[in-house]
Amino acid sequence: MKIGYGVQRVYVATLLGLLGELLEAASTTDPALRAELRGFPEGTVIGLSVLGGPAPLRVRKVGDRLVRLERDDPAVCDLELVFKHVTHAFLVLTFQEGTARAYARSRLVLHGDPALAMRFVRCLNRLEGVVLPRFVARRALKSLPRLPWTEKVAVAARVYGRVAAQALRFAPEGAR
Amino acid sequence: MSTSFFEFYCPVKVVAGFKALEHLPFELRTLGVRRPLLVTDRGVREAGLCAPVEEALESAGLPAPPIFDAVPPDSSTRVVAEAARVYRERGCDGLLAVGGGSVIDTSKAVNVLVSEGGDDIRAYSGTSVLTGRLRPLFVLPTTSGTGSEVTNVLVLVDADAGVKLPFVSQFLLPDVAVLDPRMTLRLPPQLTAATAMDAMTHAIEAFICLSKNPLSDAYATAAIRRIADHLLPVLRTPSDAQGRLELSLAATMAGIAFSNSMVGLVHALGHSVGAVARVPHGVCMNVLLPFALEFNLPARREAIGELLLPLGGPDVYARTPAERRAETTIARLRALRDELHAHTGLPRTLGETRQVRRDQLPEIARLSVDDGALLMNPLDVDVDQALTLLERAF
Ligand SMILES: [Fe+2]
Numbered sequence: 001m002k003i004g005y006g007v008q009r010v011y012v013a014t015l016l017g018l019l020g021e022l023l024e025a026a027s028t029t030d031p032a033l034r035a036e037l038r039g040f041p042e043g044t045v046i047g048l049s050v051l052g053g054p055a056p057l058r059v060r061k062v063g064d065r066l067v068r069l070e071r072d073d074p075a076v077c078d079l080e081l082v083f084k085h086v087t088h089a090f091l092v093l094t095f096q097e098g099t100a101r102a103y104a105r106s107r108l109v110l111h112g113d114p115a116l117a118m119r120f121v122r123c124l125n126r127l128e129g130v131v132l133p134r135f136v137a138r139r140a141l142k143s144l145p146r147l148p149w150t151e152k153v154a155v156a157a158r159v160y161g162r163v164a165a166q167a168l169r170f171a172p173e174g175a176r
Numbered sequence: 177m178s179t180s181f182f183e184f185y186c187p188v189k190v191v192a193g194f195k196a197l198e199h200l201p202f203e204l205r206t207l208g209v210r211r212p213l214l215v216t217d218r219g220v221r222e223a224g225l226c227a228p229v230e231e232a233l234e235s236a237g238l239p240a241p242p243i244f245d246a247v248p249p250d251s252s253t254r255v256v257a258e259a260a261r262v263y264r265e266r267g268c269d270g271l272l273a274v275g276g277g278s279v280i281d282t283s284k285a286v287n288v289l290v291s292e293g294g295d296d297i298r299a300y301s302g303t304s305v306l307t308g309r310l311r312p313l314f315v316l317p318t319t320s321g322t323g324s325e326v327t328n329v330l331v332l333v334d335a336d337a338g339v340k341l342p343f344v345s346q347f348l349l350p351d352v353a354v355l356d357p358r359m360t361l362r363l364p365p366q367l368t369a370a371t372a373m374d375a376m377t378h379a380i381e382a383f384i385c386l387s388k389n390p391l392s393d394a395y396a397t398a399a400i401r402r403i404a405d406h407l408l409p410v411l412r413t414p415s416d417a418q419g420r421l422e423l424s425l426a427a428t429m430a431g432i433a434f435s436n437s438m439v440g441l442v443h444a445l446g447h448s449v450g451a452v453a454r455v456p457h458g459v460c461m462n463v464l465l466p467f468a469l470e471f472n473l474p475a476r477r478e479a480i481g482e483l484l485l486p487l488g489g490p491d492v493y494a495r496t497p498a499e500r501r502a503e504t505t506i507a508r509l510r511a512l513r514d515e516l517h518a519h520t521g522l523p524r525t526l527g528e529t530r531q532v533r534r535d536q537l538p539e540i541a542r543l544s545v546d547d548g549a550l551l552m553n554p555l556d557v558d559v560d561q562a563l564t565l566l567e568r569a570f
Contacts (some may be wrong), residue, residue: 097179115547117548
């Protein structure tokens with residue numbers, strides 16, 4: 001079954017919102033993610049957006065955690081990952097294509113410091129490694145994480161996993 | 177259907193071969209440039225490599241170009257600002273880089289300032305920050321390694337913070353690359369070997385990393401074959417102009433390959449060794465290449481095995497059973513390194529560089545995992561794994 005751009009847009013908007021929630025929650029509870037965050041300069045703003053797509057997800061490093069920014073916050077991103085089309089964002093946010101794979105395929109462009117991008121990609125990988133069933137994670141990631149996950153994040157993760165799984169049911173055959 | 181996808185972009189006009197230099201005046205005129213700033217370093221100038229360029233321009237009725245020759249081996253933001261000032265003072269309308277990687281990167285950075293405005297190049301660092309086309313940039317490489325004449329990247333040292341600043345943008349691609357064997361004819365043996373192994377690494381990493389694609393593969397294998405065929409003969413007969421040209425072509429092809437599919441673990445580690453211990457880039461590549469290939473072997477056995485064809489030739493390839501080809505590729509690279517060491521003293525281990533101390537390895541490992549080159553490596557690498565690999569290469 002073919003999934004239209006309009007539906008993909010709705011899913012991408014939802015998944016970006018959930019991803020933001022998940023990042024925020026994980027940054028308060030997951031030791032691995034917190035360790036990674038320590039390398040980010042204070043106040044760093046990171047954005048995930050889609051050309052012509054729904055409102056971008058932006059998070060700011062405050063203290064030792066990540067906080068989502070309101071839609072009207074005028075902050076400028078220090079690092080921005082921009083998907084070239086909603087369909088590419090859909091592929092990544094439903095884990096059909098891992099972040100590194102998507103970058104290798106030029107599905108998105110990076111604006112900003114590559115070292116910061118490496119750290120943020122590790123955060124995303126960490127999240128995906130935990131959120132996803134292993135058979136999906138194996139496809140989306142180069143390697144699987146070794147640490148267990150805490151309860152609070154697991155709840156958000158399950159929500160994300162459910163929405164992503166539902167989106168996948170509509171995904172085109174060739175893309176699965 | 178396969179879900180693969182790739183992009184490939186190389187808008188650089190390559191002008192290569194016998195009397196290539198004398199094509200430069202025509203190329204300048206075609207892009208409407210009358211007064212390029214010639215950017216170079218003192219070593220290149222003292223080696224007499226600017227004189228033939230000036231003569232080629234003057235004999236075609238172009239005025240003698242203003243020259244900026246103060247580019248150091250590791251160029252910095254300060255040097256770029258200084259060169260941009262000279263460009264503006266002398267009313268230049270394009271850039272002409274005559275030199276190796278540092279000179280070419282400096283020229284790209286100067287071009288950013290004189291095209292986009294301002295004096296602080298740091299404002300443009302990072303990926304995809306530039307917003308439009310720059311002034312015409314002509315490149316005459318005097319080494320056969322970096323491939324900078326056909327890449328979309330440049331690296332500078334931030335003179336205040338002491339850190340390296342990367343810049344990535346399609347607008348950094350030069351307009352014309354002129355490959356003339358006269359420019360590399362007197363490159364000293366060890367530098368010839370080190371820069372060729374940098375090019376070799378570009379081609380190999382382009383071929384085995386995540387962004388590999390059919391077009392970059394074609395450039396990568398063609399580059400590897402040329403280096404395998406011509407590097408040792410050129411070291412034996414340094415005046416071999418045809419062999420020199422083949423090495424220049426190889427470096428350019430490898431540059432096209434990795435500008436489109438990027439590099440991986442060897443470069444991530446090598447950048448960090450260079451930053452911490454100031455080992456020249458080509459030496460780092462030569463040292464780390466086989467160790468990083470061994471690390472990537474579990475994920476890339478087939479691709480590494482395919483490299484035996486350009487590296488060892490059809491007979492060796494056909495004689496080697498498919499399941500042994502990857503190991504044989506790495507063994508051949510080690511053998512090549514041994515020969516280079518015998519001919520030129522090019523170091524094969526971090527210890528042999530005599531510039532790296534064992535107690536620096538943890539810091540190098542930490543830096544390496546934040547290097548952008550790791551993103552496209554087929555396997556993830558954590559700090560412990562990087563350290564183990566560095567210990568092995570010591
Ligand atoms: Fe290199």
